Amino acid sequence: MYAVAPAPSPALALAGRHFLKVDDLCAPELRGLLRLARFLKERPGREQSTLLKGRTVALLFEKPSLRTRVSFEVALTHLGAKALFAQGSEFAIGSRETPEDAARVLSRYVDAVVIRTHDHAGLERFARAAAVPVINALSAESHPCQAIADVLTLGERFGEVAGLRVAYVGDGRNNVAASLAQAAVMLGATICFGSPPTHRPSETFLAQLGRLGKPAGGSVRAFSNPARAVRGADAVYTDVWTSMGEERYRERNDAMLRPYAVTEELMSYAAPHAAFMHCLPAHRGEEVSAEVIDGPQSVVFDQAENRMHAQKALLVALLTECKGFPI
């Protein structure tokens, strides 16, 4: 353990819990997780090698991944744990057996299960039957691991997430947008969606964000004009116009979302210090121009690196009592 005064945080009692959506955490837990991620990021990997010694975590991915798979595998290696990876036909929720049977079996073998699937309802069924923590590595509804890394990056860039104005431009209904918005408002930021009416978050979700943000002063606004969404923003975020599994809508999405591409012109409406954010993979010349994503305002590779630090914190928090950290 670290040579620092032990002061376990009562706000970070997450051992044994699942993490399927950002709002599975309360705001103090989210802040505690971010403090732990920053603490671990400041320590070289070698010092962390006993934190999860002897543990085994299954990574079950129905869909392709570069960042999520590799960052989880490296995080687990640094923490002294073993990662077991299965993909595609080896594992697809509900295809060979019920989610409940798969969850009960895996709970006898491993200490946690990380799942990437389209089927959020199947993931919830799996988690309800699992006796070990289940982590959502992306589902149709949410991408909470990405969101933790995103707010970690915003905190590094601006010192505080509270009070920031974060614009999300493009498909405001996708999983990345949903999780980012939840994390941002919980920490007291204002999230401004810039989307055509066809791609605007539902009124139900907007109302839920309003309630979620209220205690910390976070809020939500939705615009159909992209320049209005971006005006004065501290960060401008976008994602691919067509998510994995939605390829049949590609042509329609391209047509509807073209005016929402993040170009230098659109960035000029944001604050001069604004960061450009993207979860990656990106399509230059579609949702973002090469000048913006490869330019000085881009923090996309900080976001990608922070996936690993954020997921280390998550794994330590879900698999241990988090004793001995000065958080």
Ligand code: CP
């Ligand atoms: N951002 C993200 O989840 O990347 P991968 O799909 O490569 O894991």
